[in-house]
Amino acid sequence: MKRSLIGLDRAQLAQALAEIGVPEHARKMRVSQLWHWIYFRGARDFDEMSNVSKDIRAQLAETFSLDRPEVAVEQVSNDGTRKWLIRLPAETAGEKPHDVEAVYIPESDRGTLCISSQVGCTLSCTFCHTGTQRLVRNLTAAEIVSQVMIARDRLGEWPGATRAEGTAAEGEAPRLVTNIVFMGMGEPLYNFDHVTNAISIIADGEGIGIGKRRITVSTSGVVPEIGRLGDASGTMLAISLHAVRDELRDEIIPLNRKYPIKVLLDACRNYPGVSNARRITFEYVMLKGVNDSEKDARDLVRLLKGIPAKINLIPFNPWPGTKYECSDWDTIERFSEIVFKAGYASPVRKPRGRDILAACGQLKSETQKLSARERMALRAMAMTD
Ligand code: SAH
Ligand code: SF4
16 A cells, blocks of 8 residues: 555655655755645645646655545534544554544634544543543554544635535635644643644644644643643643542542642643633533532632633533433533633533534544444433433
8 A cells, every 4th residue: 555645744755755766955845845735735636736747746656645544434413513533544464443533613713623642542531431442542643634634625625625515615714624622532642742743734834724822732631741742832731620629630530640730730830831812721521419519610710820721611421331420501500600700701611513422522433332222322312401
C-alpha cells in the first residue's frame, strides 16, 4: 500500500520529496506547494496540483497517496450533529484496526469539531465510557490531523467543494469547522508530542488555519504537562474538574491521587498566557447525588477565585452499566444559578447528538461494540430526556 501524505508536517513532506529524488534546493518550494494543495485545498489527487510539474506529480503518485483513513460509519443527528467512526489501520501486522470517533457540533455562531487523541484511555475515570475500554494506543499526529481533514471532506468545506446537505451554505458561513476541542477519546496530555505536532499543523495559517485560540485541549489534570502545553502550543486549556474535594475527586478521577486539586489549580494559575481574555474552562459533569449539591456549587466558585475561568456544566451522559445518573434538571438549574450569580455566564452545556450517541464520554471504539440490547437501552434513555 502506498504511504499517505495526509497529516505529515513540513519536515516529513520534505523527506517524502527527498525519497522521490527532488533535490534539496528545490524541496522548500515544493513543500509549500504540497502544503497548499493538501491542507488549504484538500486535494484528493496529485493531478489537481496544477502548479507542480507533471513529472513530480507522477513520481509522487507512484510512491504516495492522498488517502484519508476510512470512515467506517457516518451518522447525522436530527440536531445537525455528525459523528464519524474512523478506522485506523493496524500499526503492526496481525493487529486489528482501531476505531476512533470525531464529532461535529454546529451552533449558530461556530462549528466545533471534537477529536480523539488516543484509542481508549489509560485513565479510568469512573463516569467515563472511554475509560472502560481496555485497548489503548496513542494516535499519531497524522491520525489526529486526519480527523480534521475528514470533517472538511464530509462537510464539503474545501474551497470549491459542494457543501454537505443540511450544513450552512457558503454565503451563510465562510467556515463550518471553526473550533477544535480535544474532548473525544483519550487523554491528550498523555500523547503530548503527537498532539502538539498535530496542533501546529492544524493551526498553520497557510493550510487548515484553525488558530490556536480556537483549539482547546481538555485534560483530566496531568499537571506536569500543563505548563508545557502552554509553552509548546499556546492553545486554550480545559480542565475536567468535576469535584471540589480531593476525597471525591480521588474516587471519580483516580489521577487526582497523584495530582490533587490544589496542585492542579496552581498549574492553572501559572498556565502560560492565561488572562481574562484567555480563560481556562473548567468542566463539571453533573452526577446525581454525587457532586451536585448547593454547597458544591458554592465551593466551586470559591475554589476558582482568582483564576481567569469559565465554568462548563455538563449533564452526565449515561452509558450501559454505569452506576451514575445525571442530576435532575432542577438541581442543575440551582447549581448553575449559584455559578451564574458569582459572575460566570450561561454555563450549562446543551446535550447534542444524543440520538447518535455522540456526546462527551460516550465515545468507545467499535472494537468493543455495544450489544444490541445496550443500544436499545441507550436510545430509550435519550428519548426520555
Ligand atoms: N481525557 C480528557 C479529554 C477527553 S474527555 C479529559 O478527561 O478531560 C472530555 C470531557 O468529557 C471531559 O470533561 C470528561 O470528564 C467528560 N466526560 C467523560 N465522560 C462523560 C460522561 N459520561 N458524561 C459527560 N461528560 C463526560
Ligand atoms: Fe480518560 Fe478523560 Fe475519560 Fe478520564 S474522562 S477516562 S481522562 S477520556
